[in-house]
Amino acid sequence: MSLDKPYKDVPGTTIFDADMSRQGYHLNQFCMSLMKADNRARFKADERAYLDEWPMTEEQKQAVLDRDLNRCIALGGNIYFLAKIGATDGKSFQQMAGSMTGMSEDAYRDMMVSGGRSVEGNRYIGEKK
Amino acid sequence: MARITASVYTSHVPAIGAALDLHKTAEPYWQPVFKGYEFSKQWLKDQKPDVIFLVFNDHATAFSLEMIPTFAIGTAAEFTPADEGWGPRPVPKVIGHPKLAAHIAQSVIQDDFDLTIVNKMDVDHGLTVPLSLMCGEVQAWPCPVIPFAVNVVQYPVPSGRRCFNLGKAIRKAVESYDEPLNVQIWGTGGMSHQLQGPRAGLINKEFDTMFLDRLIADPEGLAGVPHIDYVREAGSEGIELVMWLIARGAMSDVGGGNKPTVRHRFYHVPASNTAVGHLILENN
Numbered sequence: 001m002s003l004d005k006p007y008k009d010v011p012g013t014t015i016f017d018a019d020m021s022r023q024g025y026h027l028n029q030f031c032m033s034l035m036k037a038d039n040r041a042r043f044k045a046d047e048r049a050y051l052d053e054w055p056m057t058e059e060q061k062q063a064v065l066d067r068d069l070n071r072c073i074a075l076g077g078n079i080y081f082l083a084k085i086g087a088t089d090g091k092s093f094q095q096m097a098g099s100m101t102g103m104s105e106d107a108y109r110d111m112m113v114s115g116g117r118s119v120e121g122n123r124y125i126g127e128k129k
Numbered sequence: 130m131a132r133i134t135a136s137v138y139t140s141h142v143p144a145i146g147a148a149l150d151l152h153k154t155a156e157p158y159w160q161p162v163f164k165g166y167e168f169s170k171q172w173l174k175d176q177k178p179d180v181i182f183l184v185f186n187d188h189a190t191a192f193s194l195e196m197i198p199t200f201a202i203g204t205a206a207e208f209t210p211a212d213e214g215w216g217p218r219p220v221p222k223v224i225g226h227p228k229l230a231a232h233i234a235q236s237v238i239q240d241d242f243d244l245t246i247v248n249k250m251d252v253d254h255g256l257t258v259p260l261s262l263m264c265g266e267v268q269a270w271p272c273p274v275i276p277f278a279v280n281v282v283q284y285p286v287p288s289g290r291r292c293f294n295l296g297k298a299i300r301k302a303v304e305s306y307d308e309p310l311n312v313q314i315w316g317t318g319g320m321s322h323q324l325q326g327p328r329a330g331l332i333n334k335e336f337d338t339m340f341l342d343r344l345i346a347d348p349e350g351l352a353g354v355p356h357i358d359y360v361r362e363a364g365s366e367g368i369e370l371v372m373w374l375i376a377r378g379a380m381s382d383v384g385g386g387n388k389p390t391v392r393h394r395f396y397h398v399p400a401s402n403t404a405v406g407h408l409i410l411e412n413n
Contacts, residue, residue, distance in 0.1 A: 006357040007284075012328030013365050017284035025194055032193040035214055070326060079325040079366075080189040080282055087214030093143060094401045097329040108330060112399040113158075116321075116332025123361050 011125045016078040024076020027064070030054045031081035040088045069100050131229070131303045131310035135176065135392070136376040137169070138344070138408040139262055141185060141317045143254040144401035146218050149261050162405055165395035166262045169409060172392060173263050173271065179310040180226050181274045182233075182299065184375045185255035185317045186281045188213070191247075197283050198245035200295065202237075203252075203276035204230040211251035220257050226273035229306055233275070236302030242295050252276055259317045262407075281318065281369050286356070292371045293352035296378020303379075316376030318369025320396075321362070322403035331364040332404050337396060340370060341406060345391055348377045366403075380412060387413040 007015040014020065021028075030051065033039045043050040051061040063071035064085065072082050079096075086096040098108030111117060121127055148159045190211045192198065208223040234246055256276055264271060280286055287295075296314070303312050320340065323331040340363075343351040352374055359368045382388050389410040397405045 006355075007360050010328070010361055010365075012326045013323065013360065014326055015284050015360065015365060016282065021194060021283050028189070028194050032189060035190075035212065040214075073325055078189065078282065081194075084189070084214050092401070093324065097324045097402045100325060101327055101329050111330055112332075112402060115334070115398050116402075116404070117323075117328065117330040119331060119333045119336070119362060122328055122331065 009125050011122055011127070014073045020076050021078070022076070024078065026054050026056045027060045027072065027075060027077050028081040030056060030064070031077070031084040034084040034088050043088060067099075069096060131306040131308060131312050133300055133303050133312050133314055133379050133381070133412060134178070135313050135409065135411045136380055136389075137259075137263065137313060137315040138373050138376060138406065139259050139315070139317055140319055140400065140403060140405045140407070141255045141258040142400040142403045142405065143213070143258065145405075146254045146258045146261060147215075149266065150218055161397050162400050165397055165405070165407055168393050169263055169407065170265050172409060176313070177311065178272050178313040180229055180272055180312045182277060182303075182312060182314045183256055183259065183274050183317070184277045184279060184315060184372045185259070186369060186372065187278045188253055188255060189282065190253035191250045191278070197280055198247075198278070199280045199287055200242060201245040201247045201250070201278040202230055202234050203247050203250050203278070204234060205248050205250065208250055208252045208276055210257050211253045213253050218254070218257055220261060221267065221269045223252055223256065223260075223270060223276065224273045226275050229303075229310065229312075230275045232306050233299060233302040236305060237295070237298045240298040240301065242298055247278070250276065250278070255317060259315055277375075279372050279375070281371065284356075286368055287371060288356065289352045289354055289371045289374050292374040293348065293378040296375045296380075297383055299375070300379040300381075300384065314376045314379045316373035318372045319363070319367060320370060320404040320406040321364050321367045323364030324366050324402055326365075328364070330402060332398055333362050333364070333367075334396075334398065334404065336362040336367075337404050337406055341394065341396065341408060344373060344377055344408065345410070348374065348383065352378070380410060389413060
């Protein structure tokens with residue numbers, strides 16, 4: 001019998017459930033390692049070599065190298081873990097969140113100041129806006 | 130006996146902590162946020178709680194994917210503000226209340242809530258930002274704090290109903306403690322926000338307003354709202370709001386007492402990616 005996952009039809013949203021967590025375990029634990037200053041320095045010195053120390057998939061490594069957070073999330077990454085990469089790069093949470101929307105940093109910030117993204121038209125995949 | 134005298138609800142946006150620590154509170158962007166807490170800072174000074182039971186969530190700081198406790202009670206003597214990758218916040222150490230925490234753990238577990246007991250835990254912005262908002266910049270926090278961490282990072286997170294019922298068990302536990310302590314319970318996180326994916330930046334003022342209204346007047350009904358409604362309406366990270374139901378469930382009216390007094394209510398958009406909500410309820 002399949003599990004109840006009613007959140008699959010929310011647009012632009014990946015819910016980090018037990019199954020995603022299983023797929024993203026090493027990716028997220030790599031991110032966690034960046035909490036330590038020494039590891040941040042080693043990662044910055046040679047990103048590829050540092051990533052190769054982790055049993056991540058090649059796709060996951062490439063997504064990190066590309067700083068493609070949407071791809072990281074599709075491959076099991078969770079935003080609170082991925083935020084450690086942003087911290088290493090000196091990015092704010094707003095810059096990271098904005099980078100996933102296809103908007104420029106200024107446009108995203110302006111949207112937030114104007115009250116944020118409306119839920120209208122954003123509740124269901126395929127919903128008419 | 131100990132008594133829960135009031136509950137406090139507030140968002141715990143990390144950028145608020147950064148604004149405080151970098152002395153940006155007077156900037157036009159941040160000024161309206163901090164203005165919403167001016168009353169609260171004086172109120173907290175006047176109330177002089179002996180202990181704050183602070184419900185929050187860890188954001189991949191103390192808990193990686195190695196262990197994911199659904200409910201974790203901090204029973205240590207002290208908790209250090211964590212380095213979340215930007216360096217630790219320059220805020221005081223959090224002093225715990227191991228005796229009351231152990232008492233609550235014993236009572237609540239016997240009431241069928243399987244808490245994880247944590248004797249070593251660094252605390253992140255989820256805990257320190259609410260303290261900063263309510264206390265301002267201080268050399269020491271005004272009283273001991275019992276950190277209570279809820280998993281809202283990996284699904285499934287506990288339901289609103291489960292959180293609400295846990296609040297009831299916490300009140301029972303506090304009221305069975307012999308010393309006459311003035312205890313506050315704080316629920317933190319939310320309000321509407323989404324930090325991930327193409328839908329990042331979602332804010333839903335109507336949902337947030339409904340949530341605040343029902344938290345005050347119809348918490349029992351609000352506890353029945355399923356996860357999917359939070360995700361769809363308030364964003365994937367809006368699910369943090371279930372933690373407010375723990376604090377609300379610990380109020381006296383839920384157990385047949387008088388309705389609480391709404392001492393303060395505040396709402397503002399945005400702080401970084403998030404809607405800021407804040408409420409103070411006093412028991413009567």
